Amino acid sequence: MSPAPPKHLDPAISYASDESLFIFQIYEPPMGYHFLKRPYELEPQGVEDFPVETYLDESGNEVTADSDQIAFTRYTLKVREDAHYQPHPAFATKENGEPLYLFSTAEEGAGYKQVPDFPETASRPVHANDYAYQIKRLADPALGSPMLGFMAQYIVGMAEFTAGLEALDRDGWLNLDDYPMEGLEVVDERTLSITIKGRYPQFVYWLAMHFFVPVPPEADRFYANPGFLDRNLTLDWWPIGSGPFMMVKNDPNSEIVLERNPNYREDYFPTEGEPGDLEAGNLVDAGKRVPFVDRAVYRLEKEVLPLWTKFLQGYYDRSGETHGNTNSVYDQAFVVGPDGVEMSADVADHGIRMDPDVKPGIYYYGFNMRDPVVGGYTEEKRKLRRALQIVFNVEEYLAIFRKGNGIVAHNVIPPGIAGHLEGEAGINPYTHVWKDDQAVRRSIDEAKQLLVEAGYPNGRDARTGEPLKIFIDVQSQAVGKTQMNWMDRSFSQIGIQVEFRPADWNRTREKLLTGNSQIYSYGWLADYPDPENFLFLLYSPESPLVCKCDGTNNSNFENAEYDELFRKVRVTPPGPERDVMVARMVEIFREEAVWLYAYYPKDIYLANAWVTNTKRHGITKATLKYINLDAGMREQKRAEWNQPVTWPLYAGAMMLVVLILPGVIAYRRRQNATARRNHNG
Structure with missing residues (x-):
């Protein structure tokens, strides 16, 4: 069931969660994730093993992992030998090896309205070049991939490749195999190397995204046939993959149907998971071959x-x-x-x-650390922010407005990701204490005392006697009057007044970009399960006022120790050394009280x-x-x-009999009387 049809199914273009629901069933990226294990654990999917990492200096010479001369990292991938594409007309050929469905004019192919209309199909193994071809598609300016800007910062030669294609006078299909990219090398039919700038261990997570799935050049050529675009015969509508399923029907206003890919490789249900999976019945099918279902139907339900x-x-x-x-x-x-x-x-x-x-994400209200009232790094400013944090009872907020579906965030890093700790070790000691095996929010009296020490006894400025008023920018469509009333009452417990400034997202974002907010709302969902993907929300170069861009550090937080640790975390592989740095960054976040409140979103799905x-x-x-x-x-x-309800039918029949019977009796009486008169006459 889907509330809206997908707009894009081309893995170079799509960036929506609802679209990845289909893309990930049809395509198989180099890497994937263990189905059951938490924290989330990477595992090979389209490749045989984890990529082999080689470190290079500026001259291209190999250096050791601990060298300070690392200028590039080369990832070498070995494609699975048993990976094959689904049957598709793009692979069908004539006896001479030429594509069977290669048309010169739109009229020649006019009889084919959708992919199932083509009578001949074929397949082939996945080649290393197919992965290289897709990376080139990410760099093709004609496609406008949302990943181009980010990946061009890392993959060697990608920006130059894009510039070269922009300069071309294009007419018809452009075979990207004819244009080399410096950072890509197809070593042989099953071996590919990707070279990135510097050292970025998180790159391996990107290899688990659908942007890096294999796309065969044959698919690109097939859909470039004249007239196909007019009939939605495109890769954006009809994907071609090597994953467990293939699309056999795409009517997004009605239903989308996936069927088992008969060429899918041998793949098995995991035999281990996290504690509790065995008891929960999540390992009943351990070791069995997947997929289990032959057909999946997704219907559009608008209501x-x-x-x-x-x-x-x-x-x-x-x-x-x-x-x-x-x-x-x-x-x-x-x-x-x-x-x-x-x-x-x-x-x-x-x-x-x-x-x-529990989603790997976080929703929060943050302080603008450059604001003259709630911002700043003195002890008094920290105590003011902590008082506000304590009085905002997130537990109560979630119970009332999320029906309990959320978890109070004591950490910038959500569950399932390294750096998140549970239990007493994971609480924020500035807002909670550990009591009776659970986190208990500190008292209102403690919040009042913090206000006194911050220079605001009873919510009034000790110097001027003026009441303290805070300003919260809220998104009109996301926060209702009931929520605002609840927050107003919460802060009034310590004598603080609140003024809400509702606006649409564009206006709110403009305030964040210019630093004209005091307290703002925001949220972040993980692209990949690494603490770096959340810690960068407080990295000072990500401040919109620093980068002069759409940065993610909307609190404009600046801390030299935090920034230095972040730069080290970004290039340090997972391990004990990195864990210590991450823990210190979390502690800085708590000490400085950067956000008013936060919670990890939680949803419930039904089956x-x-x-x-x-x-x-x-x-x-x-x-x-x-x-x-x-x-x-x-x-x-x-x-x-769905037993048929028959009693209304019988009841209706009886009622009909009751209504008709008197008339029938009267009619028979008249008929009998007429017959007697005729007989006597």
């Missing part, structure tokens, strides 16, 4: 109610709805009990499976009882191959839940 009704009737296996905020469906499905969110009595008898998903292996994965959407279901139970439950 929540019919989607929910069909799910309860058993016509949808999984709920495509994320249940995190307030809506009528959520209220029907869940109740908030003493142990958190529970299934409501109305739907508990369906045996529906609840899958909570009917016959669906198994539904554990959510916060980073990748390449999980359809692990889904299993009991088709017999599904048919049984559908029949049970």
Whole structure:
């Protein structure tokens, strides 16, 4: 089920989460993630093993990993021998090896409206050059990939490759194989090397993104046929991949259908996971070959109610709805009990499976550290911010406005990512204490005392006697009046007044870019599961006022120690040395009280009882191959839940009889009377 159709399915162009739901089933990037393990763990997918890293100096000579002369890093990948593309007409050839479907005019191919219309298909193994070809597509200015600007900072020769293509007078298909990129070398049919500038260990995470999947030149050539674009015969509409599934129908206003790729390699359900997976039944299919299902149908449902009704009737296996905020469906499905969110009595008898998903992300309200009132780095300013942090009761906020679906953030790094600690070791000691095996928020009295020490007794400036007023920029569509009233009451407990400044996102973003906010709202979801992906939210060069760009350090936080540690973390491989640096950066974040409050978003997904292996994965959407279901139970439950209701029919028939019978009796009486008169006459 999907609330909106995908706009892009070309892996060089797409950047939306809903689109990756399809892309990751059809394509297979070099790297992927273990389905069950947390923290998130990388594993090879389209390649045989982890990339081999070689470090080079400015002259291209190899140096050791601990050298201070590292100018480049070369990643060498070995493509799996058993990786094959799905059957597709792009691979079909004539006896002489020329493409079978290669047309000179639009009229020649006019009879083909969609990919299933082509009678001849073929396949071939995945080659190393297919990965190189896709990286060149990322650099092709004609495609406008959202990754071009970022990746050009790292991949050697990418910016020059783009400039070279921009200078071309293009007419028709451009075979990117004819244009070399300095940082790419196809060593042989199964070996590829990618050279990046400097040292950036996080690059291996990018190899798990759909931007780096293999795209065969044949696909590019096939879809460049004249007239194909007019009929949506494009890679953006009909992907060609080597993943577990292939697209057989794409009608985004109705349904999208995926079927098992008959050429998919041998792949198996994991045999190990994290603690609790065995008890939760997540290892029942351990060691079995995947994918388990032959066909997956995604239907467009524009309204929540019919989607929910069909799910309860058993016509949808999984709920495509994320249940995190307030809506009528959520209220029907869940109740908030003493142990958190529970299934409501109305739907508990369906045996529906609840899958909570703590996303690798963070939502927060941040202080502008350049603001003259709440900003600054003196002890008094820290105490003021800590008082505001304590009085903003995030636990209560989540219970009221998120139905308990969220986790108080004591750390800038969310669960599932290295650097996040649970339990007593993970609490923020400036806002909480550890009591009875749980984090307990510090008292309002402590917040009041901090205000006194900050120079604002009873919420008034000790020098002027003026009441302290804080200003919060909120997005009009994201925060309602009820939430603002709750925050107003919270701060009034320590005598502080609040003025909200609602605006649309464009106006709010303009304030952040110019530093004209005091307290602002923001959020971040991980692109990859590394602490660097969150710690950079406080790196001073990322401040919009410093970089003069759309930076992510909207608090304009500056700390020399933090910045130095960040630069080291960015280039240090995972390990104990890096863990110590990350822990110190988290401690600086807490000491300086940079954000007013934060929480990790949590959603709940639902699956009917016959669906198994539904554990959510916060980073990748390449999980359809692990889904299993009991088709017999599904048919049984559908029949049970959709019994025809016949009593209205019988009741209606009886009513009809009651209404008609007197008339029939009267009619028969008249007929009999007429017959007697005729007889007597």
